[in-house]
Amino acid sequence: xxxxxxxxxxxxxxxxxxxxxxxxxxxxxxxxxxxxxxxxxxxxxxxxxxxxxxxxxxxxxxxxxxxxxxxxxxxxxxxxxxxxxxxxxxxxxxxxxxxxxxxxxxxxxxxxxxxxxxxxxxxxxxxxxxxxxxxxxxxxxxxxxxxxxxxxxxxxxxxxxxxxxxxxxxxxxxxxxxxxxxxxxxxxxxxxxxxxxxxxxxxxxxxxxxxxxxxxxxxxxxxxxxxxxxxxxxxxxxxxxx
Amino acid sequence: xxxxxxxxxxxxxxxxxxxxxxxxxxxxxxxxxxxxxxxxxxxxxxxxxxxxxxxxxxxxxxxxxxxxxxxxxxxxxxxxxxxxxxxxxxxxxxxxxxxxxxxxxxxxxxxxxxxxxxxxxxxxxxxxxxxxxxxxxxxxxxxxxxxxxxxxxxxxxxxxxxxxxxxxxxxxxxxxxxxxxxxxxxxxxxxxxxxxxxxxxxxxxxxxxxxxxxxxxxxxxxxxxxxxxxxxxxxxxxxxxxxxxxxxxxxxxxxxxxxxxxxxxxxxxxxxxxxxxxxxxxxxx
Numbered sequence: 001x002x003x004x005x006x007x008x009x010x011x012x013x014x015x016x017x018x019x020x021x022x023x024x025x026x027x028x029x030x031x032x033x034x035x036x037x038x039x040x041x042x043x044x045x046x047x048x049x050x051x052x053x054x055x056x057x058x059x060x061x062x063x064x065x066x067x068x069x070x071x072x073x074x075x076x077x078x079x080x081x082x083x084x085x086x087x088x089x090x091x092x093x094x095x096x097x098x099x100x101x102x103x104x105x106x107x108x109x110x111x112x113x114x115x116x117x118x119x120x121x122x123x124x125x126x127x128x129x130x131x132x133x134x135x136x137x138x139x140x141x142x143x144x145x146x147x148x149x150x151x152x153x154x155x156x157x158x159x160x161x162x163x164x165x166x167x168x169x170x171x172x173x174x175x176x177x178x179x180x181x182x183x184x185x186x187x188x189x190x191x192x193x194x195x196x197x198x199x200x201x202x203x204x205x206x207x208x209x210x211x212x213x214x215x216x217x218x219x220x221x222x223x224x225x226x227x228x229x230x231x232x233x234x235x236x237x238x239x240x241x242x
Numbered sequence: 243x244x245x246x247x248x249x250x251x252x253x254x255x256x257x258x259x260x261x262x263x264x265x266x267x268x269x270x271x272x273x274x275x276x277x278x279x280x281x282x283x284x285x286x287x288x289x290x291x292x293x294x295x296x297x298x299x300x301x302x303x304x305x306x307x308x309x310x311x312x313x314x315x316x317x318x319x320x321x322x323x324x325x326x327x328x329x330x331x332x333x334x335x336x337x338x339x340x341x342x343x344x345x346x347x348x349x350x351x352x353x354x355x356x357x358x359x360x361x362x363x364x365x366x367x368x369x370x371x372x373x374x375x376x377x378x379x380x381x382x383x384x385x386x387x388x389x390x391x392x393x394x395x396x397x398x399x400x401x402x403x404x405x406x407x408x409x410x411x412x413x414x415x416x417x418x419x420x421x422x423x424x425x426x427x428x429x430x431x432x433x434x435x436x437x438x439x440x441x442x443x444x445x446x447x448x449x450x451x452x453x454x455x456x457x458x459x460x461x462x463x464x465x466x467x468x469x470x471x472x473x474x475x476x477x478x479x480x481x482x483x484x485x486x487x488x489x490x491x492x493x494x495x496x497x498x499x500x501x502x503x504x505x506x507x508x509x510x511x512x513x514x515x516x517x518x519x520x521x522x523x524x525x526x527x
Contacts, residue, residue, distance in 0.1 A: 059327075060324060080330045083331075088324075090325075093321060094321035094322055096258075097322075098261065099253075099258075100257070103253065103256065103257045106253075107249065110249040112330065134263065134264075
C-alpha cells in the first residue's frame with residue numbers, strides 16, 4: 001500500500017531504515033509499507049540500494065537505524081516458520097551447482113510445509129527445465145527458471161525477487177511475468193521485486209518505487225500515475241529524454 | 243518424514259560427497275588402489291597416500307558453502323550462502339548438518355581404507371622404523387627410513403613409491419607426446435585452481451582484504467607444488483623428477499613442509515567455517 005493509505009494487514013514494513021557501509025550510505029531513512037497481496041516493483045540505477053534493501057528485508061544484512069517487519073516478524077533472525085512463508089531469489093543464481101533440480105525439489109518438499117509438488121511439476125514441464133541434470137550444466141536462463149519453479153512451488157505468502165528476469169529471453173520473460181502475476185492474484189501473494197528494466201515492472205507490479213542514491217524518490221500506484229513509468233524514472237533521475 | 247537436519251545431511255551426502263561428478267576423490271582413490279592391487283599387491287604406502295589424498299583433497303576442494311572457485315572467500319556474500327540462509331531452518335543447523343555429513347563421509351572413507359589395510363596386508367612393524375643416513379649414488383649422503391618401504395630403485399618417499407609403480411605414469415611415458423599433453427594439462431589445472439583464488443582475492447574492491455588473501459595461500463602452495471612436480475614429469479619424461487629425488491633425500495624437511503601446509507590448510511578451513519558460521523547466524527531462528 002502507498003504510505004498513508006489504510007490497510008488491515010501489512011506484509012512488509014520499513015520505517016526510517018538507514019544502512020551504512022564502511023565508506024558510504026547505502027540506504028537513508030527509507031520508509032515503505034507493503035500490504036498483503038500487493039505487487040511492488042523496485043527500480044533504480046546500479047548502486048542505488050535495491051539489493052541492499054531486499055537483503056535487509058530478508059534478514060541477510062543488519063541495518064543501522066529504523067524498524068523492519070516482515071509478516072509480523074523482525075529481521076534479522078526471522079523465525080523458521082516465517083521464513084517458510086517467504087520465497088526469495090537472489091540477484092545471482094544461488095542454487096547449489098552440484099545438485100539437480102530433482103534433488104532440490106526433494107529437499108524443499110521436506111522443508112516447506114505448503115510445498116505443492118503438482119504445481120512445481122507443472123512449472124518444470126511448462127518451462128522445459130531439465131530436472132535430472134546438475135544445475136552447473138544448465139544455461140543461465142534455465143537456472144533462473146529452476147529457481148522460480150522452486151520458489152513458486154513452496155506457495156509463499158511473500159515473494160522477494162532480486163532481478164528475477166536475468167538471463168531469460170523475451171518470450172520467457174512474458175510467460176514468467178504472467179505466471180507470477182496470476183499466482184499472486186490467485187493466492188494473494190505479496191510480490192516485492194527489483195528490476196533494471198522498466199518494461200518488466202509494468203508486467204507484474206501495481207505499484208512502483210523508485211530508489212535513488214539510497215533514498216525513495218517516488219512511490220505510486222501505477223494505475224494512478226499521470227505519466228508512464230519510463231517518464232517518471234527519467235524525471236527522478238533528471239535525465240535528458242534524448 | 244525425516245527431521246529436516248537428517249534430510250540435509252542426506253542431501254549433502256547424495257548430491258555432494260558421493261556423486262563422482264562432484265567429488266571424484268573416493269572414485270579416484272578406489273581406482274588407484276585397484277591398480278596397485280592388480281599390479282602385485284597393495285602396499286601400506288599406497289594406503290597412506292590414499293588417506294593423504296582423501297584428507298587433503300577434502301579440504302582442498304574448498305568449503306561447500308563457497309564452492310570450489312570461492313575457496314577462501316570468507317563472508318563475501320556468496321549467492322550459495324544466500325540459498326542456505328533463505329531456507330526455513332536455523333542457519334547454524336544448516337552448517338552443523340554440513341559438518342555432520344562431512345565428518346561421516348571422512349569416517350566412512352577412513353573405515354574402508356582401514357579395513358583394506360588390515361585385510362590385505364600385514365601391519366608395519368612401527369617399532370622397527372629407523373632414520374639413518376648412508377652413502378648414496380655419487381657419494382652424497384642419503385637419509386632413509388629403514389623398515390618402512392623401500393622401492394626397487396631405492397627411493398623412500400611414499401609418494402614417489404606410488405609413482406614408481408603406477409600404471410598411469412608408465413602409460414603416460416609410453417604414449418609419449420600425448421602423455422606430455424595430458425600431464426601438461428594436469429599441471430595447468432593445478433596452477434589454475436591454486437592461482438585463481440588469489441586473483442579473485444584482489445579482483446573486486448570488496449574482496450581486497452589481507453585475511454582473505456592469506457587464507458588462500460595454503461591452497462596456492464599445494465597447487466603450485468603439484469604443478470611443479472607434474473611439470474617435471476612433462477619435461478624429463480620420467481616418473482620421478484628432481485623434486486621427487488630431492489624429497490626422497492630430504493625426507494624429514496619434506497615431511498615438515500607437508501605438515502606445515504596441511505596445518506595451514508586446516509586452519510584456513512577453520513577460518514572459513516567461522517565466517518560461514520557468523521553469516522549463517524543471521525538466518526532463521
